[in-house]
Each structure stands twice: as structure tokens, then as C-alpha cells.
Amino acid sequence: MKNKEFYNDKNVLITGGLGFIGSNLSIDLVRLGANVTIVDNMLPRQGGNLFNIEPVKNKVRINYSDIRNQLSMNHLVKNQDIIFHLAGQVNHVDSMKNPVQDLEINCLGTLVLMQALRHNNPEAIVVYSGTRGEYGSSVSLPVNEDHPLNPKGLYAVTNLAAEKMIIVYQEVFNIPGICLRITNTYGPRHQMMHDEYGVFNWFIKKAIDDDIIPVFGDGMIKRDFLYIDDLVTCMLMTACTKDAIGEVFNVGSGVPVTFRELAQKIASISKTGSYNFTEFTKERAEVEPGDYWADISKIKKIVGWEPVTNLENGIKKTVDFYRKYKEHYWSKNE
Numbered sequence: 001m002k003n004k005e006f007y008n009d010k011n012v013l014i015t016g017g018l019g020f021i022g023s024n025l026s027i028d029l030v031r032l033g034a035n036v037t038i039v040d041n042m043l044p045r046q047g048g049n050l051f052n053i054e055p056v057k058n059k060v061r062i063n064y065s066d067i068r069n070q071l072s073m074n075h076l077v078k079n080q081d082i083i084f085h086l087a088g089q090v091n092h093v094d095s096m097k098n099p100v101q102d103l104e105i106n107c108l109g110t111l112v113l114m115q116a117l118r119h120n121n122p123e124a125i126v127v128y129s130g131t132r133g134e135y136g137s138s139v140s141l142p143v144n145e146d147h148p149l150n151p152k153g154l155y156a157v158t159n160l161a162a163e164k165m166i167i168v169y170q171e172v173f174n175i176p177g178i179c180l181r182i183t184n185t186y187g188p189r190h191q192m193m194h195d196e197y198g199v200f201n202w203f204i205k206k207a208i209d210d211d212i213i214p215v216f217g218d219g220m221i222k223r224d225f226l227y228i229d230d231l232v233t234c235m236l237m238t239a240c241t242k243d244a245i246g247e248v249f250n251v252g253s254g255v256p257v258t259f260r261e262l263a264q265k266i267a268s269i270s271k272t273g274s275y276n277f278t279e280f281t282k283e284r285a286e287v288e289p290g291d292y293w294a295d296i297s298k299i300k301k302i303v304g305w306e307p308v309t310n311l312e313n314g315i316k317k318t319v320d321f322y323r324k325y326k327e328h329y330w331s332k333n334e
């Protein structure tokens with residue numbers, strides 16, 4: 001397999017590697033023979049969780065730094081072959097309540113990383129995990145990479161700015177960068193403490209607790225949901241594709257699903273929980289972009305990636321994981 005050969009003995013730095021995406025990626029990279037270093041500051045109320053890397057805990061190096069720390073980043077990027085840049089302020093609600101923190105982590109943090117690479121290791125490949133939120137409300141569907149960029153919340157604005165920084169460093173300083181605009185991703189190792197981001201996983205938590213899944217509005221908004229293993233494969237394949245350098249790609253399933261359908265499927269597959277409809281909270285309504293599903297033809301063509309996990313299988317695997325490891329994800333006061 002192309003990935004196997006490419007990653008064997010490669011040095012890989014994962015920013016935000018104790019979180020949802022970063023930990024799943026770390027586990028696969030260790031299996032592929034890479035030397036993995038994680039940098040993560042365990043930002044409160046986000047997905048950083050040491051249990052996430054349990055299967056590889058003795059095989060990765062962890063550095064508890066903040067990506068905004070120049071001295072740490074100058075040191076950490078040295079001798080790395082690939083950087084997966086996943087550290088970010090990801091909480092949509094917090095981005096509106098505390099926008100300065102969002103700006104500092106997502107923009108200053110990205111800038112510090114890119115400066116560290118510029119001065120210490122300009123040959124490393126950087127893969128940036130941006131969001132489909134960069135598009136804002138869809139004016140045409142499915143959304144392709146040329147769709148207008150009109151982010152609705154500050155989190156999406158700072159993600160877009162970070163993406164543009166990576167592209168500028170690629171064009172001006174030749175630092176090989178690849179930017180992904182990732183859709184709503186779900187699966188094992190996502191935080192389950194609150195519903196402020198990661199609504200799919202929150203629905204799963206409610207079902208496992210035999211509780212009511214709260215679907216906003218009439219539940220007819222359509223979204224594109226991607227299973228984590230497909231995203232990890234996508235990131236691994238993208239980083240080893242030469243023609244991907246300098247490109248921006250949509251990453252999604254390409255399949256629209258309504259929240260109503262999602263809640264029905266989760267309750268029926270987990271055999272617990274039910275759902276009802278509830279008003280959007282003010283905070284949610286402010287940043288809700290409406291229907292979205294991705295046109296993934298560009299990444300299929302250039303990288304050769306496409307998702308393989310259907311919604312039913314993805315839900316089942318996720319429910320099984322959390323039923324088994326619930327104690328590590330449910331907040332302590334429950």
C-alpha cells in the first residue's frame with residue numbers, strides 16, 4: 001500500500017494530537033511505522049484526552065506546549081517530514097463568546113507554526129484541517145472549491161484566514177502546504193462532555209444514555225457527515241500526493257442527510273433513545289449556515305481518495321466504541 005511505504009520511519013508532528021482527529025491519525029501513523037510527536041496544550045472544554053492515544057501511548061512523544069509558543073514550535077518542527085496541523089479553537093459557541101482566544105489560537109498559532117517552519121524546516125509538508133464552515137451558507141449544492149467564501153461565525157473566519165496563511169507560505173516561501181475544508185466528522189475519540197460542537201457525536205451520547213436526542217427546528221437541514229477513519233485515510237493519502245501541494249480540497253462524504261434522518265438512524269441502530277424537535281438556541285441560529293454537502297470530485301481525481309464507510313456502519317462502530325469506553329468520555333459529574 002502506498003501509505004505504508006511512505007510513512008515508514010517518517011517523522012511526523014501532529015498539532016492537537018490528543019484531540020479527536022489527531023489521536024485517530026496518531027494511532028494509524030504509529031501502525032504505519034512513523035515516528036510520531038504530538039504537541040497539545042489540553043485546552044479546556046475541547047477534545048484533548050490522554051485516553052484517546054491509549055493504544056499507542058508508549059509509542060508517541062507528547063509535548064504539552066501551546067502552538068502559540070514560538071520557542072517550543074521552533075524546536076518541535078526541526079527534522080519533521082510532515083506536519084498535520086490540527087490544533088485549533090474548535091468550539092463554535094466559544095468562538096463567539098471569546099473571539100480573541102479563537103483568533104489567537106487559530107490565526108496566531110498557525111502563523112507561529114509557519115514561521116517556525118520557514119526558519120527551521122521549510123521542506124516539511126504541512127496539511128491544514130480547515131472547515132466546510134469557510135463557505136458559509138451554500139448558494140449552490142453540492143459545494144465545490146470555487147464556491148464563494150462567506151463564513152457565518154468567527155471560528156470559520158479564523159479557519160479561512162489560517163488556510164490563506166498556509167497558501168501564502170507555500171507560494172512565497174515554498175513551504176509545501178495542503179489545505180482541507182473538512183465536513184462534520186464523527187466517530188470514536190470525540191469529546192462527549194458538551195454539545196457546543198460535534199453534534200453528531202452528541203446525538204450518539206443521548207442515544208446511549210437512553211435520552212431524548214434534541215433536533216433543532218424541523219430537522220430538515222441537510223448535512224454531509226464523514227466517518228473518522230475515512231478522514232484519517234484521506235489525510236494520509238493527501239500528504240503523500242505530490243500534486244496535492246498548494247491545493248485546497250473539500251473533504252466529505254458527498255452524501256446529504258437530514259438531521260431528522262440522522263436522529264432516527266442513531267436511535268434505531270443503538271436501540272436506545274428517541275428524538276424530538278426543539279427551537280434553535282439563539283447562539284446556534286446565529287452561526288447556522290443551512291444545507292451543506294460537498295462536491296468531492298477534486299480530491300477523488302487528484303488524490304484518489306473516496307470514503308468507504310456508510311452511515312449505518314459508522315454509527316454502529318461509534319456506538320460500540322463509546323459503550324465500551326464510556327467512563328473515559330462522559331463527564332465526571334454524570
Ligand SMILES: NC(=O)c1ccc[n+]([C@@H]2O[C@H](COP(=O)([O-])OP(=O)(O)OC[C@H]3O[C@@H](n4cnc5c(N)ncnc54)[C@H](O)[C@@H]3O)[C@@H](O)[C@H]2O)c1
Nearest residue numbers: 016019020021040041042043047048066067087088182185
Ligand atoms: N471534527 C470536525 O468535524 C472538524 C471539521 C472541520 C475541521 N476540523 C478541524 O480539525 C482540527 C481538529 O479538530 P478536532 O475535531 O480533532 O478537535 P478536538 O477539540 O478534539 O482537538 C483539538 C485539539 O487541539 C488542542 N489545542 C487547542 N488549542 C491548542 C493550542 N493553542 N496549542 C496546542 N494544542 C491546542 C486541544 O487541546 C485538542 O486536543 C481543528 O482545527 C478543527 O477546526 C474539525
